[in-house]
Amino acid sequence: MQCRHSMPRFDGPPTRATWGARCGKSARRVLRGGTGTSDIVARPVPTHHNVQHYLLLEKVARRVQDDDVMRLLKMILKATGKKGVPQGGVVSPLLSNLYLNEVDRMLEKAIQTTRREPYTHVQYARFADDMVILIDSHPRHDWLARAVEQRLREELAKLKVKINEEKSKIVDLAKGGSFTFLGFEYRRILGRNKKWRPHYAPKLKKRTALLAKLKEIFRQNVSQPVERVIEQINPILRGWVNYFAVGDSSECFSFVRDWVEKKVRGHLMRARERSGLGWKRWSRQGLYGKLGLYNDYRLRRPWSLPKVQPAASVT
Template sequence: VISLIHKYLNAGVVQKGMFQRTEDGVPQGGPLSPLLSNIILNELDKELTRRGHRFVRYADDCMIFCKSKRSAQRTLTNIVPYIEGKLFLKVNQDKTEVAHISKVKYLGYTFYRYKGKCRLRVHPKSIKKMRDKIRELTSRSNGWGNAYRALKLTQFVRGWVNYFVLADMKQMLKRTDEWMRHKIRTIYWKQWKKVKTKFRELKKLGVEQEKAWICANMRNGNWYCGGYFVLQTAFKNNKLRELGYPTFTEKYLKICKN
């Protein structure tokens, strides 16, 4: 095993068709990088356990928990020499710091205290990234049909909720679902374009003729129309579910129930 690791570390990389020798480190993003991290950092796990520290580590991303800032600073000062001197690894000083648990982002999560216990939330940066992905999936520029868009959203929602299921996020997901439904209604409104098309499609969705005609003739912006009560009535939750669109909340509650 050690021989294979040595060969891998010295294998080099190919960038833009040109071979480059690697003097240190491993190819970033390589499938073996997490495995190599676990092999070498297993010694760090043993050392932290021996010293009586509580910690969590995923690949090369590690957090050590202490009771006070002073204790955390002392632990950091003592453990860095071990990592660099014994394991011959370089500690990234830009990503290494002493911070309160509520200020930490770890694997997309953040933490908060509730009734004396530490609980998980989705970090704001992770929420922003999630919303950016939804904007990408609901963009008209990708040229997708509605059925395929619903499929891609379902795949994304399922994967995202499965990853962040440990977090307390019910209220956040409800707000996200409302925003996503608004975007979906706006997509259909943009697709209809002409007044007669809007009128016809609204009638198909069960909207009364007078309301459908008034709504079809609206000259407000697309986003405003997507939130108009007539479209909300036309595209109720059951209708969107029938069209194949997912909701974060339903997926989250289903997993929590199981």
Template sequence: QKRIYRASQRGDVRAVRKLQRLLTQSWYSKITAVRNVTQDNQGKNTPGVDGVSRLRNHQKVKLAQKLKFNDKSQPTKRVWIPKPGKEEKRPLGIPTIEERAKQALMKLALEPEWEAKFEPNSYGFRPGRSAHDAIAAIFNGICQQSKYVLDADIEKCFDRINHSKLLDKLQTSPTFRKQVKAWLKSGIMDGERLFSTDKGTLQGGVISPLLANIALHGMENILEKRFSRRVGKNSQKRKISFVRYADDFVLMDESLEIVLEAKTVIEEWLAEIGLALKASKTRINHTFERYEGESGFDFLGFNIRQYPCSDKQSGSVGGTERKRGHKTLIKPSKEDIQRHLNKIDCLIQNNTASTQEQLINALNPVIRGWAAYYSTVASAKTFSKIDSVIFQKLFGWAKRRKSRNQNNTDVVSNYWGVNRGLGWKFITQDNKYFLGKHQDVKIKRHIKIKGTKSPYDGNLNYWGQRLSRHPMLRNVVAKLLKKQEGTCNKCGLKFTSEDLLEVHHIDRDRSNNKTKNLVLVHRHCHDVIHSSRGTVKAKSLRS
């Protein structure tokens, strides 16, 4: 893959095609593709139209042996899943295990080629990149100066991509092209009805996010060509700020006219590939001043806004002494805070008859994951407020479980206590289980990925450091990564940003969490370790 990446970087198409052919024909690549969809994938047990949900080991080997590309594909099964925080549902495509494995194999070959081509400010569904990088890029784009912002969403991006335009942009080998076309035209099985697919690439396919990124590649370049110009005494190049995460993007500039013109340019560019902006989710705001009734904007669950302050408070950023009279703060959005509280409330309501230990085990992953996601921005006050609200909800839960005559002090003493000097906690009587707080998670600024860097560039030190600092990693995983120098304790291979990591308890006692009893392994390696002792129930430690 590293060789494909480098050949693509230098524009050697012939070498890229040769290396891709070698990779997709190798036995190691085939078993890796099968393992990715049958062991590592979160939806590995979801059946396609053939009804097959899991494979035994000998069936996995047989599948790997017959894995090859052609111009055929089985239909994709459509299921409807609820949108987060909404009553409406969205379609999800579920290919068969065989098609998923073929897609995973092709992704191994296509992804490094396109990682060498993709634009630097594209962050969604790309290895080594995250929403936190996108937010850091936005901060860098506005920290020096307030700007107008076009916050836009592409309407039904996965469902409406023009097949011909996508295949032409792919510019791949005839074998790859025929197989991709077969997937695009495979049809959708919704219940007992088969629908043809003349456009779009269904959400749910292993290769669909990569194909969507390929279709949207070029948006940043067209803006740069259209709006870049020379300004200032030193004739420095000025360009419009642009950040894209999958089908959501923001465009920033100090000139409203430029933003409006750029919106028109993007609409025309999208129309050529069969896409359009979603009017209800496309708006223009200003980061500091009120524009159309409000200032700031929400993106990926974060609220980005600039607040007035004195010259001394505004200070300097990036080495400039320019006094701006405002400071940029990024916080959790109100909508996402409310969605999180609703989820907490729902869990508490659903565990009315559960033990305190069961309630704690249900709440902890939700609290830990949400707090980790927002641990890179100005969330301290938000965390404190949410913890106060949760205390009130838990107090109501505890109050209902005790006699009406019991006073509040007795209720608190039965369910709260001081845990090993770590402060006041919602904790069981035996001190074994306690509820983590949002405030327990340290706020630490995320360091944005450098330019066009990719995990395929071979810089193991850089990517090892980034992986250990990932905001969604638990502390125990970060410590084990450092201790094991970024390698799996079972297979000895280096961990990558795409790997699912799990903590293995050496003595098989999951209550013994001493560091010397823990090792970090791949999920599939964990399966191997426990294969003689039944199914592994450990949770993945990365979101």
């Protein structure tokens, strides 16, 4: 779902690190920001986002003086029971952002009070109820990591929201650690210029899920013309690639492209009751040109990408 119209009265003052269900704040825009430092400790913080209805209604009532709107909102929330917001509901992302605004303000304050130009020792990004906090890993900032975690727990406690301890962890990128966020795996690598830089690419689980979904389509259409198979897999490939076409996804894309090409070749050969992959019989130009197999695996600059949501359809 994309933001088509701005609703500042509901949404509250957005922060630069809050993404999703806000105009100009699609998932991929998260990836345009840097870490500010090369040595960071990252804490992915998924939460058990059990929204308390009375707290949410209080927050909405401060901004909206309309009995009809409040009555409608109560009806929507009532459908979910005593807590939570409707999964997939039209207003659910908006309500989630409003509910967590105080957490955003707290983290923004931590960023400003610890900033020492030109360095930023704390950064964070939140997409709905998934959050990652980045902290300079220098030993002199050990206190900062503890302080931010304590304040985060305090703010979440006020909202009756708990950190998902099973999925939350602390990783030190300077020591080879990695974390996942919005379908990407993040780590630190030594670049060609001998300087450390962030590296992010589709996590293995996302690639495996994509190939499993495509494999099932090939299986279900084993006796169908290859054109029918390509007609079904092209939209899936296009959507998946469009989302992940940033960062360091080239190696993953090459793997997917080769895998799909071999599956198409195998399908063609089985239709002729032949073995092998038909490397001499069908050129790549024939597969991608004549048959129209999807072939746009280029990486894009983040600001030139179409606005898409996280690749949640392939999990």
